[in-house]
Amino acid sequence: MSQHDYALDxxxxxxxxxxxxxGGLGWSxxxxxxxxxxxxxxxxxxxxxxKNLVDGLRKHGLTPxxxxxxxxxxxxxxxxxxxxxxPTARIWIGAxxxxxxxxxxxxxxxxxxxxxxxxxxxxQVQRVRHGDEILPGMVAYDAPGHTPGHMIFVLxxxxxxxxxxxxxAKNRVELLTxxxxxxxxxxxxxxxxxxxxxxxxxxxxxxxxxxxxLPMVLEDDKPxxxxxxxxxxxxxxxxxxxxTTHIALTVPGR
Numbered sequence: 001m002s003q004h005d006y007a008l009d010x011x012x013x014x015x016x017x018x019x020x021x022x023g024g025l026g027w028s029x030x031x032x033x034x035x036x037x038x039x040x041x042x043x044x045x046x047x048x049x050x051k052n053l054v055d056g057l058r059k060h061g062l063t064p065x066x067x068x069x070x071x072x073x074x075x076x077x078x079x080x081x082x083x084x085x086x087p088t089a090r091i092w093i094g095a096x097x098x099x100x101x102x103x104x105x106x107x108x109x110x111x112x113x114x115x116x117x118x119x120x121x122x123x124q125v126q127r128v129r130h131g132d133e134i135l136p137g138m139v140a141y142d143a144p145g146h147t148p149g150h151m152i153f154v155l156x157x158x159x160x161x162x163x164x165x166x167x168x169a170k171n172r173v174e175l176l177t178x179x180x181x182x183x184x185x186x187x188x189x190x191x192x193x194x195x196x197x198x199x200x201x202x203x204x205x206x207x208x209x210x211x212x213x214l215p216m217v218l219e220d221d222k223p224x225x226x227x228x229x230x231x232x233x234x235x236x237x238x239x240x241x242x243x244t245t246h247i248a249l250t251v252p253g254r
Contacts, residue, residue, distance in 0.1 A: 073166025097149025145189030
């Protein structure tokens with residue numbers, strides 16, 4: 001595999017948590033890759049991500065029209081809904097994931113039914129199979145467990161490799177334990193996570209970008225975060241709009 005020089009930026013930082021009282025939280029990672037003549041997004045989030053996604057592109061001098069490729073790790077709403085923001089981009093998704101997603105009974109899974117139906121019939125969709133090179137230097141690999149057709153993507157970079165795991169391993173805990181929340185088969189998930197570790201260990205300095213956490217590198221074979229977690233909620237608990245309460249959603253020093 002040839003090596004390529006890409007710039008990586010995290011547009012939206014993934015969050016390793018679940019809502020207690022209000023359904024799925026769905027704060028997933030959105031990554032921007034630029035290089036080899038491509039402007040690519042790895043996953044694109046759900047409705048609540050839209051402003052951050054567009055604003056994040058603008059900070060890099062880009063608009064949605066500049067995006068050439070959208071790479072979807074899987075079809076769940078918090079990773080896929082915003083493909084509709086990019087009408088000129090190729091939308092890459094696993095062929096088996098697409099087939100599975102459109103067959104799901106409506107209202108029964110985190111698959112956004114109308115969005116996957118439209119994507120399935122769109123001329124933008126590019127169906128990916130295990131071993132396909134979808135961008136220069138980026139190869140897709142099957143990683144089932146979270147969904148049957150989930151894929152991870154491994155980029156051979158000039159200075160380091162990058163592994164995009166999506167929700168096949170959502171966070172550091174799942175990487176360490178080889179077990180995952182929301183897995184349809186624990187043994188299948190463990191096998192997929194073992195594959196990630198093989199890619200992660202293959203080259204010193206390799207960066208792993210999970211679906212709901214900070215990017216990580218290995219130091220003495222232990223995951224170490226790159227960057228700082230940032231997550232909070234501002235709430236109106238007072239008597240006017242000027243009174244707000246800031247609630248941090250991170251643990252100091254972790």
